[in-house]
Amino acid sequence: xxxxxxxPPYFRAWDQTTGAPLAGGKVYTYDTGTSTLKTSWQDEGxxxxxxxxxxxxxxxxAKIHLDGVYRIVVHDSNxxxxxxxxxxxxxxSDAELAAVNTALGDRATxxxxxxxxxFPYVLADNEDPQTLDLSTYYSISTQTGLFYYDASDTTTAxxxxxxxxxxxxRRFKRALAEVNSFKAWQTAPPGSPQSGEAYLVKSxxxxxxxxxxxxxxxxxxxxxLFLSPRISARYDEAWGGHLLYDGSAWQRGIGxxxxxxxxxxxxxxxxxxxxxxxxxxxxxxxxxxxxxxxxxxKAANIAEWIDAHQEWEFLAPFEGAVIYDLxxxxxxxxxxxxYTSGAWQAPASAPSIPNxxxxxxxxxxQTLSSSIPVSGSDTLTIPTGEWAIIDxxxxxxxxxxxxxxxxxxxxxxxxxxxxxxxxSSNDARIAIYGRASGGDTVTIIAGNATGGETTNARGRxxxxxxTAVS
Numbered sequence: 350x351x352x353x354x355x356x357p358p359y360f361r362a363w364d365q366t367t368g369a370p371l372a373g374g375k376v377y378t379y380d381t382g383t384s385t386l387k388t389s390w391q392d393e394g395x396x397x398x399x400x401x402x403x404x405x406x407x408x409x410x411a412k413i414h415l416d417g418v419y420r421i422v423v424h425d426s427n428x429x430x431x432x433x434x435x436x437x438x439x440x441x442s443d444a445e446l447a448a449v450n451t452a453l454g455d456r457a458t459x460x461x462x463x464x465x466x467x468f469p470y471v472l473a474d475n476e477d478p479q480t481l482d483l484s485t486y487y488s489i490s491t492q493t494g495l496f497y498y499d500a501s502d503t504t505t506a507x508x509x510x511x512x513x514x515x516x517x518x519r520r521f522k523r524a525l526a527e528v529n530s531f532k533a534w535q536t537a538p539p540g541s542p543q544s545g546e547a548y549l550v551k552s553x554x555x556x557x558x559x560x561x562x563x564x565x566x567x568x569x570x571x572x573x574l575f576l577s578p579r580i581s582a583r584y585d586e587a588w589g590g591h592l593l594y595d596g597s598a599w600q601r602g603i604g605x606x607x608x609x610x611x612x613x614x615x616x617x618x619x620x621x622x623x624x625x626x627x628x629x630x631x632x633x634x635x636x637x638x639x640x641x642x643x644x645x646x647k648a649a650n651i652a653e654w655i656d657a658h659q660e661w662e663f664l665a666p667f668e669g670a671v672i673y674d675l676x677x678x679x680x681x682x683x684x685x686x687x688y689t690s691g692a693w694q695a696p697a698s699a700p701s702i703p704n705x706x707x708x709x710x711x712x713x714x715q716t717l718s719s720s721i722p723v724s725g726s727d728t729l730t731i732p733t734g735e736w737a738i739i740d741x742x743x744x745x746x747x748x749x750x751x752x753x754x755x756x757x758x759x760x761x762x763x764x765x766x767x768x769x770x771x772x773s774s775n776d777a778r779i780a781i782y783g784r785a786s787g788g789d790t791v792t793i794i795a796g797n798a799t800g801g802e803t804t805n806a807r808g809r810x811x812x813x814x815x816t817a818v819s
């Protein structure tokens with residue numbers, strides 16, 4: 350005798366609570382009335398035997414062909430019992446089925462009975478379930494998913510979308526569909542949705558979605574369906590990443606982690622208290638100390654604009670975090686800022702060291718403000734109790750003609766200049782470098798080596814790096 354499929358062309362099983370396919374489920378086949386494993390096959394001709402148990406695929410199905418009478422036991426992927434039936438016949442004709450039932454007597458569970466009690470009634474698109482007697486079925490399969498019989502409900506009206514009522518008054522409730530992705534996360538229904546499209550309903554929902562925040566809205570041939578969320582991840586097609594429902598709210602995360610595209614460094618436009626106007630997708634700001642509006646309560650956070658969701662994403666700071674501040678309004682970048690002691694610190698800068706003539710040198714290219722006459726000079730003195738690292742140069746340029754002259758003298762064992770003597774040229778320059786302690790001096794002496802243009806010679810002391818510590 351050839352092997353006959355339990356339910357051609359596939360055996361299928363569903364989670365009895367959620368209605369989801371029993372992915373990874375296990376189907377054990379035994380001799381009827383025993384715990385002795387009995388072989389089943391993958392094909393009618395018995396060319397390939399099944400494992401025992403048979404492992405169901407992601408759709409909760411497998412090819413299972415029987416030969417004889419069996420005890421069938423179905424477990425989930427964790428080996429928890431889902432249901433069992435005994436005996437189950439492999440007969441392929443009504444006559445054979447009747448003979449088996451007669452032989453087995455009251456213990457018989459015919460293939461017809463098994464199908465009606467354990468497998469759903471498949472509702473055709475042109476069938477009206479309200480005209481059908483489905484009293485022998487516990488579930489209904491439709492284009493949009495599974496409906497399960499709810500024996501406790503005798504009043505809910507038929508809508509064909511969430512509830513199906515048959516001619517006997519039995520009510521079948523819609524099970525959660527396996528919606529793996531949605532078009533967008535938004536508050537308002539789309540203008541022209543297509544059948545099969547799904548949307549995640551965002552707070553505060555409007556129109557037909559009102560009151561369905563966090564639900565998944567599915568447009569089907571039978572109408573609009575709202576699916577309650579469960580702990581799971583869904584792909585947001587508009588955003589390009591996954592959202593995770595943790596049991597209380599949807600959160601961005603899986604696949605496209607917040608700020609992951611800034612792995613090489615976070616760059617903020619500037620620091621603001623008021624949310625930026627007309628931000629573009631991915632732009633980031635440092636939230637100030639007194640934030641307002643959508644940024645209220647997010648002081649010191651990094652705010653990123655998510656265009657697909659039309660909202661701000663916030664990243665809380667942590668000790669030692671570093672960002673780069675462009676300060677676009679000022680037009681000059683603040684530079685690198687580090688979060689320490691509960692605040693974002695501005696870039697460290699060298700403290701200023703005044704010289705004896707009242708000039709202030711702050712570390713980069715500061716120029717004396719007046720011309721230095723013939724044999725004119727100026728001196729930088731490191732204040733007592735401080736020290737400085739000097740790495741720069743002095744120069745003098747003859748403005749209207751002639752040849753300029755320049756000389757630099759230093760005091761202090763760790764200061765040097767190159768060259769050590771006077772230089773005469775139209776662009777005279779002397780390098781200055783070393784470590785200066787309190788009381789050490791750097792003096793520049795500028796003049797005109799050829800005469801006639803002495804009042805136009807200008808000298809300056811340029812410090813590429815200057816650090817002082819008291």
